Amino acid sequence: MDLVAVGSPEFTLGFELVGLKTFNYSKAGELRSIPKEKVGVVIVDESIVSAFGEDDRKFFEDSINPLFVMLSTSDRREDMARLIRGSIGIEL
Numbered sequence: 001m002d003l004v005a006v007g008s009p010e011f012t013l014g015f016e017l018v019g020l021k022t023f024n025y026s027k028a029g030e031l032r033s034i035p036k037e038k039v040g041v042v043i044v045d046e047s048i049v050s051a052f053g054e055d056d057r058k059f060f061e062d063s064i065n066p067l068f069v070m071l072s073t074s075d076r077r078e079d080m081a082r083l084i085r086g087s088i089g090i091e092l
Contacts, residue, residue, distance in 0.1 A: 004023060004034065005043040007047075031068075043069050046070040049070050
């Protein structure tokens with residue numbers, strides 16, 4: 001299974017340099033088209049996902065195959081707490 005990065009060219013450049021496959025997608029439909037059979041983890045620029053509607057955001061946050069990991073340049077504790085609560089079921 002592959003690890004891929006999705007975002008703007010500026011976001012994906014570092015991932016390309018270390019040999020990851022990258023996509024310059026910005027729409028929910030494009031992200032949903034990533035082949036589940038070949039990709040295990042998708043690293044996504046959080047600024048792209050934040051522009052999606054609530055249903056699309058929920059889909060990516062809850063997806064297991066592939067697993068979507070949102071990277072952000074900001075430190076938002078509420079997002080981290082939500083991820084931990086969803087992963088292990090404990091409120092911190």
